[in-house]
Every structure is written in C-alpha cells, then in structure tokens.
Amino acid sequence: MVELIPTGLAVLAAGLICTALVTMTVGNFRAAGFSFLCASLVIYFRETRYGDGRPA
Numbered sequence: 001m002v003e004l005i006p007t008g009l010a011v012l013a014a015g016l017i018c019t020a021l022v023t024m025t026v027g028n029f030r031a032a033g034f035s036f037l038c039a040s041l042v043i044y045f046r047e048t049r050y051g052d053g054r055p056a
Contacts, residue, residue: 009046
C-alpha cells in the first residue's frame with residue numbers, strides 16, 4: 001500500500017522545485033529562491049519524520 005503522507009510530501013517537493021525553475025526562468029529570483037527554500041524544508045521534514053515510511 002502506498003504511504004499517502006510521504007508520497008504527498010514528495011509530490012509537493014517536486015512541484016515546488018518545478019515552480020522554482022519556472023520562476024527562475026522568467027527572472028523572478030526572489031520567488032525562485034523562496035520555492036527552493038520551501039522545497040528543501042519539505043524534503044528535510046519528509047526524511048526526518050517519514051524516512052522509513054512510518055512517523056517517528
């Protein structure tokens with residue numbers, strides 16, 4: 001069975017990285033940096049809380 005919370009967090013991180021790449025392409029570097037920062041925090045939260053598929 002698919003673990004919904006870790007999978008959702010991974011999808012959210014991927015979406016934030018895609019958003020950052022798009023905003024960086026159009027020249028909005030502040031929004032791109034904020035999106036990269038949020039993506040890294042989501043990845044950190046996912047790996048520390050749900051690294052093995054179960055909450056810590």
